[in-house]
Structure formats: structure tokens, C-alpha cells
Amino acid sequence: xxxxxxxxxxxxxxxxxxxxxxxxxxxxxxxxxxxxxxxxxxxxxxxxxxxxxxxxxxxxxxxxxxxxxxxxxxxxxxxxxxxxxxxxxxxxxxxxxxxxxxxxxxxxxxxxxxxxxxxxxxxxxxxxxxxxxxxxxxxxxxxxxxxxxxxxxxxxxxxxxxxxxxxxxxxxxxxxxxxxxxxxxxxxxxxxxxxxxxxxxxxxxxxx
Numbered sequence: 001x002x003x004x005x006x007x008x009x010x011x012x013x014x015x016x017x018x019x020x021x022x023x024x025x026x027x028x029x030x031x032x033x034x035x036x037x038x039x040x041x042x043x044x045x046x047x048x049x050x051x052x053x054x055x056x057x058x059x060x061x062x063x064x065x066x067x068x069x070x071x072x073x074x075x076x077x078x079x080x081x082x083x084x085x086x087x088x089x090x091x092x093x094x095x096x097x098x099x100x101x102x103x104x105x106x107x108x109x110x111x112x113x114x115x116x117x118x119x120x121x122x123x124x125x126x127x128x129x130x131x132x133x134x135x136x137x138x139x140x141x142x143x144x145x146x147x148x149x150x151x152x153x154x155x156x157x158x159x160x161x162x163x164x165x166x167x168x169x170x171x172x173x174x175x176x177x178x179x180x181x182x183x184x185x186x187x188x189x190x191x192x193x194x195x196x197x198x199x200x201x202x203x204x205x206x207x208x
Contacts, residue, residue: 008035024087024113025177031113032085044098051148052087054118059097067102071109078115087146089118092136100136106141116145120185121169122154125162130179134168137205141176149185150203152195161188170195170206182207 011017022032026057038047055071055077074088081088090107092100100119107115119140125133139147153163173182184199186192 005033006058006159008033011035011037015041015189022051032082034085041097046173048176051085052089052116053081054089054091054147056093057097057103058091061095063162065099065102067105072206074106074115075110077166078112082114084111086114089145089147090115091118091149092120092123092140095124095126100140104139104143106137117141117143118147118149119144120149120151120171121166122151122164123149125154125164126156128156128162130164133164134172137169138172138176141172141178144176144178144180145166146180147183148178150182150186150199152199152202153188155188166202167206170203 008017008019012019017035017037018039019033019035021030022034023029024031034051036046039045057065059065074090078088090098090103092103093097100117103117107117117140119137121137122133123137127133130135150169151164152166153161155161183202184196184203186195186199188195
């Protein structure tokens with residue numbers, strides 16, 4: 001461990017890396033570290049690596065999702081992630097197997113610092129209920145750590161666009177104390193660059 005820290009600090013002094021400590025917010029205890037590497041100030045470039053992954057929970061074919069059974073499996077995944085210093089994230093994607101409130105129960109049942117939520121701004125809007133979407137987003141952000149998906153809407157199964165209130169979504173993010181990354185996600189047919197640029201501009205506006 002001492003050698004690892006010494007190497008990280010040496011790379012920082014040389015200007016080729018930017019190391020971070022991973023701190024458990026609830027207790028202030030240091031539980032790991034990561035770093036940005038291959039820095040090139042002349043080219044304004046740095047590699048951020050992969051401090052986290054998102055895993056999918058398959059929808060059961062003949063039963064309802066089960067909190068304890070899911071928690072048992074994900075506890076092992078979180079333990080493995082901890083050994084690799086990789087956070088495991090659960091996204092509110094599938095409305096049944098990855099329902100936001102179900103995921104929160106699973107995360108709380110596992111109770112592991114390497115298992116967190118990945119809030120998506122619009123996936124829970126697929127219910128057609130805007131109030132549910134914002135309550136789901138609020139619940140997810142209570143357990144978010146390193147990444148969320150910024151999205152201004154989602155198309156339902158019939159191609160109808162269900163829009164979200166971006167200001168309200170970012171108010172929820174800021175109220176939670178979230179300090180992780182905001183990943184832009186444009187999820188609709190057509191040219192992606194202009195809408196993605198608009199998402200970036202709105203993110204900068206509402207994070208101020």
C-alpha cells in the first residue's frame with residue numbers, strides 16, 4: 001500500500017497523473033483510491049479510467065423480483081468490486097426488475113460501500129407518471145456515488161417522447177449532496193450532437 005501511494009504521488013508531482021482518495025461519505029473513512037492517468041497538459045488530455053461499472057438485473061420470467069435473493073447475489077458482486085476498487089452501480093432502467101424503489105431496498109439490504117445507485121433522469125418516466133419519476137430520482141440520489149445519467153426525456157413504446165423537467169431534476173441532484181459525474185445521454189432518433197450539446201449547456205446552467 002505504501003508503495004502504491006508513493007507511486008501515485010510521484011506521478012502527481014511529475015504532472016502525469018491526478019490521484020484521489022475514495023472516502024465513505026457517512027463516516028469519513030478512506031476505503032480506496034483511484035487516479036486520472038496519462039496526463040498530457042500540452043494536449044489538454046487525461047485518462048479517467050473506470051472507477052465504476054453498471055450491472056443489469058435480469059427480469060424474472062416466472063416470479064416477481066425478490067429483494068433478499070437479489071441482495072445475496074449483489075453482495076458477492078460488491079465484494080469482488082471492492083477487491084478491484086471498482087464501484088458497482090444499479091440503474092433505474094427496467095421498470096420491473098430495476099424499479100427505483102426496488103433498487104433502493106436492495107442497496108440498503110446489501111449495505112456495502114461498493115454498491116450504489118445510478119440515477120437516470122428519465123427512465124422512471126416510462127410509467128407515464130411524472131410525480132413517480134421525480135420521487136424515484138430523489139430516492140436513487142440518496143444512494144448515488146459516482147455517476148448519473150442526464151436526460152431530458154424518454155420515448156415510450158409507441159414513440160411518444162416523455163419530457164422531464166431538467167431544473168427540477170437538478171434540484172433533486174443538488175439537494176442530495178451528490179458529487180459524482182454527470183453523464184450526458186441522448187436517447188432518441190436523429191442527429192445526436194446538437195441535443196447532446198444542449199444537455200451539456202443545461203447541466204452547466206443548473207449546476208451553478
